[in-house]
Amino acid sequence: MSRLVIVSNRVADPRKPAAGGLAVALGESMKKTGALWFGWSGEIIEEADGGVPGEGRLHTEQAGNIELVTVDLCREDHDAYYLGYANGVLWPVFHYRLDLGNYEPGFAEGYRRVNELFARKLLPLLRPDDQIWVHDYHLIPLAANLRAMGCRNRMGFFLHIPMPPPLITATIPHQEWLMRTLFAYDLLGFQSDADLLNFSHYVQSEAHADVLPDGRYRAFDRTVQAGAFPIGIDVDELIRLAETKEGSQMFKRLREEYSRRQLLVGVDRLDYSKGLPQRMRTFRELLTRFPENKNSATLIQIASPSREDVDAYTNIRTEMEHLCGAINGDFGELDWMPIRYIHRTVARKRLPGLYRASRVGLVTPLRDGMNLVAKEYIAAQDPEDPGVLVLSRFAGAAEQLKEALLVNPYDIEHTAKVIQQALHMPLDERRTRHAALLQRIKDQDIHWWCRTFLDTLANLDLPPLLLDAK
Numbered sequence: 001m002s003r004l005v006i007v008s009n010r011v012a013d014p015r016k017p018a019a020g021g022l023a024v025a026l027g028e029s030m031k032k033t034g035a036l037w038f039g040w041s042g043e044i045i046e047e048a049d050g051g052v053p054g055e056g057r058l059h060t061e062q063a064g065n066i067e068l069v070t071v072d073l074c075r076e077d078h079d080a081y082y083l084g085y086a087n088g089v090l091w092p093v094f095h096y097r098l099d100l101g102n103y104e105p106g107f108a109e110g111y112r113r114v115n116e117l118f119a120r121k122l123l124p125l126l127r128p129d130d131q132i133w134v135h136d137y138h139l140i141p142l143a144a145n146l147r148a149m150g151c152r153n154r155m156g157f158f159l160h161i162p163m164p165p166p167l168i169t170a171t172i173p174h175q176e177w178l179m180r181t182l183f184a185y186d187l188l189g190f191q192s193d194a195d196l197l198n199f200s201h202y203v204q205s206e207a208h209a210d211v212l213p214d215g216r217y218r219a220f221d222r223t224v225q226a227g228a229f230p231i232g233i234d235v236d237e238l239i240r241l242a243e244t245k246e247g248s249q250m251f252k253r254l255r256e257e258y259s260r261r262q263l264l265v266g267v268d269r270l271d272y273s274k275g276l277p278q279r280m281r282t283f284r285e286l287l288t289r290f291p292e293n294k295n296s297a298t299l300i301q302i303a304s305p306s307r308e309d310v311d312a313y314t315n316i317r318t319e320m321e322h323l324c325g326a327i328n329g330d331f332g333e334l335d336w337m338p339i340r341y342i343h344r345t346v347a348r349k350r351l352p353g354l355y356r357a358s359r360v361g362l363v364t365p366l367r368d369g370m371n372l373v374a375k376e377y378i379a380a381q382d383p384e385d386p387g388v389l390v391l392s393r394f395a396g397a398a399e400q401l402k403e404a405l406l407v408n409p410y411d412i413e414h415t416a417k418v419i420q421q422a423l424h425m426p427l428d429e430r431r432t433r434h435a436a437l438l439q440r441i442k443d444q445d446i447h448w449w450c451r452t453f454l455d456t457l458a459n460l461d462l463p464p465l466l467l468d469a470k
């Protein structure tokens, strides 16, 4: 059985409890076959401390039969690659926010340099039959760098964020080069059919790719398979966490504290793609349009700090503080505040109890690759008395979770009405919707996602031409 090599910007120790979805998902496959997980160490080396562009020290750690290998980045590389091209350009544009894309000379160069550094450090660690799985927008050109260095292994890539329509993608500086490098992979995975369709349109209209009879795409002398593989969660783990002592204590405490009230919950990174200001305005509309919710409906909004060195993220923090302060000031009473706004990361194990105590889960991004919180909210519910998920139709999750109440988060009045509907939904309807949603996230959980992608990669019929280094 071939060894699995995972490459992602962030690497997590799969032995640690808060390792996150990717570590849990891949952990199972990695444990079976032994694996190498390669990425950034999280360390930034200042020039004064010897940091040199395009160079970085390697760290190796053994976690069971998984080898974690990480590389440091110097300040200049980190800023141009992570803050600059990845999160200042690719993230906003892939989330349809051309207005927030901020390209500066040097960003693309830094991004290329770090991908080249990753390839150079990874190559000597590879065995000929390793299967390589690269994750996300930080590392799109990695396969092209590896191929140029002679790597002939099977390589797959998964894009965790949305794939926008061709003319939006076309605004990215250096986009022809970037998109061409995707053809160095053997398999490309997207979160949804909509993303796959956008990719298909792009390569046909901009790269003049041919669609082969078996559905693969051919361009730049290479052939690539592409598919939609919606990422899932570890449903069993979520249910278990909701039922642990800590989970049920959190649930009980919140239910007691809010026994005369109805809780709504939002859990997001503080990211402009998550539609948080629109959600706050919608909550204001709910209180204004349906005054019976005053002194009752309470929104707990967790906004976990994220990418604070990128300007657009500072602005959204200020906007949220202003909006929450104004709503609490206008509607709050001595014994009730409409919004509990928490600008902190809440430990993963505390979330299931919070989800379960909340009558309504608000997941209303303006655009999102998938959104795992939507799935976690469903998994954590008590099937006998479940809450209702209000979900943006612009989250990748909406393609699978049709029994949620789907909304357009830009339409504040309509979304407020839908939240009111959720707050008053009869028990029978809540149970029916929840049962269908739970079944869907169980059928396509994190293990299904991992298995399906890796089996597809392993079973690709690759003609020898594809294995030639280009």
Ligand SMILES: O=P(O)(O)OC[C@H]1O[C@H](O[C@H]2O[C@H](CO)[C@@H](O)[C@H](O)[C@H]2O)[C@H](O)[C@@H](O)[C@@H]1O
Pocket (backbone or CB within 6 Å): 010, 136, 160, 161, 231, 306, 307, 368, 369, 370, 371, 372
């Ligand atoms: O590493 P950071 O810059 O701190 O950001 C955290 C992660 O955010 C993004 O998550 C995406 O992947 C999720 C799982 O597939 C998906 O549900 C969500 O919709 C996406 O936004 C990012 O893509 C990751 O690379 C980051 O590590």
Ligand SMILES: O=c1ccn([C@@H]2O[C@H](COP(=O)(O)OP(=O)(O)O)[C@@H](O)[C@H]2O)c(=O)[nH]1
Pocket (backbone or CB within 6 Å): 021, 267, 268, 269, 302, 303, 304, 344, 345, 346, 347, 348, 351, 370, 371, 372, 373, 374, 376
């Ligand atoms: O304070 C927080 C906020 C979020 N999360 C977790 O972070 C992930 C967020 O994933 P999602 O796909 O919803 O969005 P992303 O942040 O990856 O864009 C979910 O597993 C959340 O449970 C967490 O543990 N604590």
